[in-house]
Amino acid sequence: MEELSRTRVWVLRGLFLAFVLISWELSSGRLASEFFISRPTAIAAMFWDWVVSGKIFYHGAITLLEAVAGFLLGGLIGMIIGVWLGRAELVAEVLDPFIMMFYSLPKVALAPLFVLWFGIGIDMKILLTATIVFFLVFLNTYTGVRAVSREQIAILRLMGANERHVLFKVVLPSAVTWVFTGLRLSVPYALIGAIVGELIASNRGLGYLLADSAGQFDTTGVFTALIGIMIMAFCLNAAVKLLEIKAMPWRETNSKREMSI
Amino acid sequence: MRGREEDNMTDRDGSSDTTPLIEFRGVGKRFMVKGEPLQAVQDIDLKVREGEILTLVGPSGCGKSTLLNMAAGLFEATAGEVIYRGAPVQPYNHAVGYMTQSDHLLPWRDVAGNIAIPLEIKGLPKGEIDARVETLMETVGLSGFGRSYPNQLSGGMRKRCALARLLAYDPETLLMDEPFAALDAMLRMRMQIEIRTLCRQLGKTVMFVTHDLDEAVAIGDRCVVFTGRPGTIDRVVDVPLPPDRDILQLRKDRAYQEITATLWDVLAPAVAMEE
Ligand SMILES: Nc1ncnc2c1ncn2[C@@H]1O[C@H](COP(=O)(O)OP(=O)(O)OP(=O)(O)O)[C@@H](O)[C@H]1O
Ligand SMILES: [Mg+2]
Numbered sequence: 001m002e003e004l005s006r007t008r009v010w011v012l013r014g015l016f017l018a019f020v021l022i023s024w025e026l027s028s029g030r031l032a033s034e035f036f037i038s039r040p041t042a043i044a045a046m047f048w049d050w051v052v053s054g055k056i057f058y059h060g061a062i063t064l065l066e067a068v069a070g071f072l073l074g075g076l077i078g079m080i081i082g083v084w085l086g087r088a089e090l091v092a093e094v095l096d097p098f099i100m101m102f103y104s105l106p107k108v109a110l111a112p113l114f115v116l117w118f119g120i121g122i123d124m125k126i127l128l129t130a131t132i133v134f135f136l137v138f139l140n141t142y143t144g145v146r147a148v149s150r151e152q153i154a155i156l157r158l159m160g161a162n163e164r165h166v167l168f169k170v171v172l173p174s175a176v177t178w179v180f181t182g183l184r185l186s187v188p189y190a191l192i193g194a195i196v197g198e199l200i201a202s203n204r205g206l207g208y209l210l211a212d213s214a215g216q217f218d219t220t221g222v223f224t225a226l227i228g229i230m231i232m233a234f235c236l237n238a239a240v241k242l243l244e245i246k247a248m249p250w251r252e253t254n255s256k257r258e259m260s261i
Numbered sequence: 262m263r264g265r266e267e268d269n270m271t272d273r274d275g276s277s278d279t280t281p282l283i284e285f286r287g288v289g290k291r292f293m294v295k296g297e298p299l300q301a302v303q304d305i306d307l308k309v310r311e312g313e314i315l316t317l318v319g320p321s322g323c324g325k326s327t328l329l330n331m332a333a334g335l336f337e338a339t340a341g342e343v344i345y346r347g348a349p350v351q352p353y354n355h356a357v358g359y360m361t362q363s364d365h366l367l368p369w370r371d372v373a374g375n376i377a378i379p380l381e382i383k384g385l386p387k388g389e390i391d392a393r394v395e396t397l398m399e400t401v402g403l404s405g406f407g408r409s410y411p412n413q414l415s416g417g418m419r420k421r422c423a424l425a426r427l428l429a430y431d432p433e434t435l436l437m438d439e440p441f442a443a444l445d446a447m448l449r450m451r452m453q454i455e456i457r458t459l460c461r462q463l464g465k466t467v468m469f470v471t472h473d474l475d476e477a478v479a480i481g482d483r484c485v486v487f488t489g490r491p492g493t494i495d496r497v498v499d500v501p502l503p504p505d506r507d508i509l510q511l512r513k514d515r516a517y518q519e520i521t522a523t524l525w526d527v528l529a530p531a532v533a534m535e536e
Contacts, residue, residue, distance in 0.1 A: 154335055155365050157353045159379045159430055169378060173369045250369045250410040257413055 038220040046224045055209075056228050063206040064232060066122060066194035070129025071236075074190075075183055077130070078137030083175070085138075086145025087167075103139065107132040108196045120201035129193030136189060137182040144178025145171055177251070180244045187236045191229065206232070280347065281308035282434065282466050283332055287341035289491075290327050300491040301327045303340070307485065307494060314460055314467040316477040318524070319487025319495075325470045326362055327492075329436045332468065333359045358432035360440050362470075364423040366411040372398065372422050373407035379430030397425040400455065402448060417443040424452070428459075434466045441476065453480050454508050461504060474524045478517060479508050486527055498524065 021040045028039035050056035085092040111128055118124040148171050156166055198207025206229050213221025245252050289303040302324035309315050317325045330336060331343045334354040343350045345357075366375050373394050380390045398404050401421040411419055420443045427435065437456075441449045457480060460467055471477050477484045478500055486495040501516050511517045 149365075151361075151365050152367060154353075155359070155361070156378065156382070158333055158355065158357065158359050159382050160355045161382050165382050169381070170367065173367070176369070248369065250371075250412070 035217075036219060038223050042220045043223045043227065046220050047227060050224060050228075056224075059204060059206050059209050060228055060232060062122070062204045063191075063194050063198065063229075066125040066197065066205065067129055067190045067232075067236065070126045070193055071133050071186060071190040073126065074130035074133030075137045075186065078134040078182065079141050079179055081134075082138045082141025082179075083145055083167075083172070086142045086175070087171070092142070099139075103135050107135070108192065111196055111200050114197075115201055125194050125197030125202075125205075128197045129190050132189045132193045133186040136186045137179065140178045140182030140185070141175055144175030147178070148174045176248055180240070180247065184237070184240050184244070187240055188233060191233055191236070195229065281344075282311040282346060283307075283309040283468070284344040285328065285331075285338075285341065286344065288328075288331065288338045288343060289340035290324065290331065290336075291339045302492040304493050305341070307497075309466060309468060311466050312460070312464045313482040314457070314469060314480055316481030316484045317468065317470045317487065318472065318474060318477045318484060318528070319492060320489045321472075322490050323487045324490065324492035325487065326438050329359065329438055329468060329470065332434075332436055333357050356432060357434040357436050358427045358430055359436040360423055360427045360438060362438040364411075364419045366419060366422055366426075368411050371408050371410050372403055372414070375411070375422055376425045376429050379426060383430065393429060394425075397429055400428065401425045401452070417445070417448070420444065421448075421452075431463075432465075434468075435460075436468050438470045439472065440469070442472070449476070450508060456480060457506075457508065474521055474528070478502070478521050478524065479506075479511050484524065486524070496527065498527075 024037070025040050028034050028037055034042075047056070085095070107128070110131060114124050114128050118127055152170050152174070153166055156170055161169070194205070195207035195210070198205040199211050202208045206225055209228070210222060210225040213219075213225060285305045285307040288305040288307075290301045292299045292301055305328065307328075317328070319325055331338055332345070332350065332354065334350045334352045345354055367378070370378070373391075376394045376397055377390050380393060385393070394407070395404075398407060401424050403418060403421055403425065406414070406418065411422070414422065420440065424440055427437075435456075441452050444452060453476065456467070456469075459465060469477075469480060471480075481500050482504065484498045484500055486498065487493065488495045498520065500520060502511075502514070502520075506514075
């Protein structure tokens with residue numbers, strides 16, 4: 001029963017994709033000029049070209065490095081500061097309005113400033129990405145640490161738990177759910193950071209391929225670069241999901257178990 | 262009916278030690294609920310002797326859990342004071358183990374992991390923890406469920422897990438809030454026997470809240486009956502059963518039948534009043 005409906009979903013997905021691609025292919029040159037919308041076959045051919053020549057891997061690797069390094073850096077600092085502020089109530093109270101002010105700033109608006117400070121090298125993209133990811137992970141971690149159940153802490157305290165026990169046995173595990181929400185939200189933003197950085201100033205990376213193709217009025221190249229970015233986003237998302245399942249086995253049993261009230 | 266406060270410290274078992282282990286002196290607790298005061302309990306004078314099992318019965322919402330919370334030092338009384346071994350209870354009374362009304366298991370730890378927490382806090386070596394956890398799971402009938410997460414357990418199984426966690430850390434006093442409420446009759450009797458033997462052998466003191474009058478008599482050395490909110494002590498009943506009673510055979514015991522009948526009579530007016 002379960003298995004059957006899964007295959008069915010996949011078949012329907014395949015049909016949907018085929019429908020979109022075929023309509024695109026057919027309308028190209030008929031309903032809209034090929035110059036603007038290119039066509040799937042041309043994109044596939046170019047993608048294959050880039051794969052064979054290694055172009056996509058070279059530029060993809062650079063974007064991936066920026067996104068992942070920024071993601072890890074921002075995520076790590078976000079978690080540490082989130083846990084710390086979540087425990088230090090006074091500091092959190094004092095800093096709250098400033099954090100919120102900074103949070104509401106669209107972080108990509110910092111890009112020009114970062115170019116001034118750090119140049120146009122890879123470190124500028126990593127730092128831009130890290131800044132974006134930091135806030136998402138920080139805020140989620142902070143919320144998670146604040147949302148920890150006081151009852152659970154009290155129960156452990158009665159058993160003679162010290163600060164360290166409370167932190168590692170209750171606070172952190174209960175915040176993990178929130179941390180991962182932050183991390184999952186951060187994946188697309190990490191790519192935004194890296195690619196915006198490349199669009200602004202770079203001669204490498206998928207963002208550069210995108211800008212370069214657009215500069216030459218090569219729509220097919222633009223679409224091919226976009227597809228490369230999409231594939232990368234998909235892989236990063238899958239990686240975080242996998243990590244999430246590994247880190248929170250109780251969550252998986254929760255979603256896998258049959259519903260009962 | 263009211264006002265027969267417990268002041269007779271006639272030591273039934275003849276021990277000369279008359280200083281109580283836990284003492285409630287004119288204790289009252291008022292909660293503030295949305296700015297409105299709510300008197301949960303008042304004028305509680307109660308002495309819990311070392312080594313006894315004291316059962317607490319009374320209508321829902323009369324403040325039984327509140328009393329246990331204060332004995333555990335989770336919050337202070339708004340009137341009077343709670344004394345433990347001659348000193349006012351400090352926040353987090355480490356001498357007591359508290360099995361709360363809701364189990365508060367940690368959802369991210371499986372059954373074995375939850376039971377292991379107090380042992381980990383004590384800093385026992387891993388091998389010893391595993392062995393102890395295995396024995397405890399057997400005691401409460403959870404063998405084979407060590408790798409299950411709380412959300413995969415039934416209500417009674419969660420209770421048993423919480424019970425095993427309580428037994429794991431071996432405190433001198435046990436506060437138990439309806440610990441067997443969700444268990445089937447057979448298992449419940451097994452647990453009652455388990456608790457009684459445990460306390461007899463290790464000299465534990467127990468405050469035991471229950472809604473089951475039969476249980477209150479079967480397991481208790483004394484039974485405190487509360488009035489409805491604001492909770493006060495209606496009376497303290499001595500259970501005239503031997504400490505090494507055979508719980509399995511109690512139903513045929515004349516003294517047991519009488520005392521449960523008395524308790525029913527005491528609580529009957531409360532039932533009539535609620536209509
Ligand atoms: N944290 C709290 N905040 C506000 N009011 C509370 C709180 N805890 C308990 N109360 C109130 O105090 C009264 C006594 O509560 P308590 O939980 O002690 O009752 P109980 O005797 O244990 O009842 P039950 O048998 O249903 O468990 C109740 O009326 C309840 O509404
Ligand atoms: Mg209660």
